[in-house]
Amino acid sequence: MIAREQNLTAAHAEVKAEIARTDTKTGLLLAFIGAVLAGAWTVAKDVPLNAVSLAVGGAGMTLLIVAAGLLLRSVRPNTKGRHGFPLWATLTAEEITAALSENTLSADIAGLSRLAVVKFAGLRRAVDLTCAGGALLIVAALIAAGGAA
Secondary structure, eight states: OHHHHHHHHHHHHHHHHHHHHHHHHHHHHHHHHHHHHHHHHHHHHHSOOOHHHHHHHHHHHHHHHHHHHHHHHHTOOOOSSSSSHHHHHTSOHHHHHHHHHSOOHHHHHHHHHHHHHHHHHHHHHHHHHHHHHHHHHHHHHHHHHHHHO
16 A cells, blocks of 8 residues: 555656646747747848748747747646645635545546646647747748848
């Protein structure tokens, strides 16, 4: 019985660590996207651009903005009270004691695992959109440089 509880505790810690890693990666990617958007805007406003480079660059910027939206959605706090702090904030002291006396670790692992998968899928989509948006910005810069020559 002790081994089972240790395994559940280890699995719970692993899922929580994966959520934390995903949130950290999300924060880093958001900062990167913000820097790319700011840099692209700064360059684009000072360089004469033709219609094609504007269209391609605009599409790239749009993809980066959509990626940032996905990232923000994946780190949006869950305040529905199903797991963790929001749940405790809705209970009385007696209800918290009663809830903690039950062994609900496996249910918590399942719920957190589903949350981790959703966060990971959002991060994955955002990375794909960031790559596509970056590629379009590079193409727009090449088109602008070729048109200027």
